[in-house]
Amino acid sequence: MKDYEExxxxxxxxxxxxxxxxxxxxxxxxxxxxxxxxxxxxLSFRAKNVVxxxxxxxxxxxxxxxxxxxxxxxxxxxxxxxxxxxxxxxLPVIPGLFEFPYMKNDGSLDLDHLGELxxxxxxxxxxxxxxxxxxxxxxxxxxxxxxxxxxxxxVYEEARKIIEKADFIAVTRCACRASLNRCDGPLEVxxxxxxxxxxxxxxxxxxxxxxxxxIEILKKSDEAGLVHNVENHQDRPGIICNCCSCCCTILxxxxxxxxxxxxxxxxxxxxxxxxxxxxxxxxxxxxxxVGAISTxxxxxxxxxxxxxxGLCVSACxxxxxxxxxxxxxxxxxxxxxxxGKQIMIEKGILEKFIGKGRK
Numbered sequence: 001m002k003d004y005e006e007x008x009x010x011x012x013x014x015x016x017x018x019x020x021x022x023x024x025x026x027x028x029x030x031x032x033x034x035x036x037x038x039x040x041x042x043l044s045f046r047a048k049n050v051v052x053x054x055x056x057x058x059x060x061x062x063x064x065x066x067x068x069x070x071x072x073x074x075x076x077x078x079x080x081x082x083x084x085x086x087x088x089x090x091l092p093v094i095p096g097l098f099e100f101p102y103m104k105n106d107g108s109l110d111l112d113h114l115g116e117l118x119x120x121x122x123x124x125x126x127x128x129x130x131x132x133x134x135x136x137x138x139x140x141x142x143x144x145x146x147x148x149x150x151x152x153x154x155v156y157e158e159a160r161k162i163i164e165k166a167d168f169i170a171v172t173r174c175a176c177r178a179s180l181n182r183c184d185g186p187l188e189v190x191x192x193x194x195x196x197x198x199x200x201x202x203x204x205x206x207x208x209x210x211x212x213x214x215i216e217i218l219k220k221s222d223e224a225g226l227v228h229n230v231e232n233h234q235d236r237p238g239i240i241c242n243c244c245s246c247c248c249t250i251l252x253x254x255x256x257x258x259x260x261x262x263x264x265x266x267x268x269x270x271x272x273x274x275x276x277x278x279x280x281x282x283x284x285x286x287x288x289x290v291g292a293i294s295t296x297x298x299x300x301x302x303x304x305x306x307x308x309x310g311l312c313v314s315a316c317x318x319x320x321x322x323x324x325x326x327x328x329x330x331x332x333x334x335x336x337x338x339x340g341k342q343i344m345i346e347k348g349i350l351e352k353f354i355g356k357g358r359k
Contacts, residue, residue, distance in 0.1 A: 017129035023121035047087035075100035099175035115179035132261035139264035146310025170197035172206035235335035245289035266308030267329035276320035283312035
């Protein structure tokens with residue numbers, strides 16, 4: 001158990017954290033069996049080559065290579081190529097250790113049992129640790145159809161602009177819905193980009209798609225009532241989640257566990273035109289994922305609770321709802337490095353990350 005606690009402490013230096021829990025201990029034992037845990041402890045969040053890892057562990061290169069490849073094939077560590085050399089690193093709890101085995105889905109792991117453990121860990125410790133303090137790692141951006149009447153569209157909130165920046169796109173299964181099976185929402189709607197997309201397609205865990213296909217997946221997600229979630233910075237994202245309120249780890253951090261900084265809202269909130277509203281209640285009964293629309297007498301939006309997803313706008317048959325820019329709209333950090341540094345400082349783990357996660 002000492003080895004698994006040591007691994008947990010390294011994982012806990014990431015912005016997604018890895019707080020202690022008996023459920024996480026069992027998860028790590030499943031993901032990193034006895035034959036692999038000692039090699040996993042030679043890794044960190046800094047990518048290293050096999051020679052460097054072998055030297056750190058004082059183990060033969062051939063043995064270390066074999067064990068690393070086995071862990072890569074189970075999608076529990078990361079591998080990437082740089083200048084013709086393969087580099088290996090740990091994956092964070094989210095997104096990584098939780099999601100990637102479900103995307104792989106090759107029968108090598110008991111995903112049903114893992115799903116039970118992850119759900120218990122979500123309630124026990126993971127959700128509160130992943131939430132921002134106050135800066136979250138994820139944010140909502142509105143469905144494209146909801147912004148068609150808005151003259152103040154912000155570039156990093158536009159679906160097409162986010163997609164157009166990507167040089168490599170892949171789609172894979174939603175781990176949240178695959179692990180819980182609580183709804184019939186579409187599974188193959190999780191969009192990945194860049195290095196993560198290349199890694200997952202290399203494992204046959206995702207399939208490469210083009211920009212038009214990615215836009216169509218976002219439209220499909222809108223039709224299914226799924227919320228777009230993206231990393232909480234303005235630069236090119238690594239992933240876009242399309243989330244349901246019954247399964248999604250991110251959304252349920254707010255709706256079930258009531259963490260105020262589970263994720264950041266978009267720069268917009270919904271506004272209802274009372275004169276145009278017919279009172280059909282599609283917005284409240286079928287579309288709003290967080291219960292921000294009240295129906296007591298008149299149909300109204302609680303701006304403080306509205307996450308700015310735009311699902312109510314795109315489904316309103318009377319076109320009585322529009323998206324308006326929030327007065328104090330949150331401004332995301334410029335890039336992933338700035339976001340990570342800001343979150344680490346707020347969570348008090350920057351020095352730990354430098355000492356353990358970057359060793």
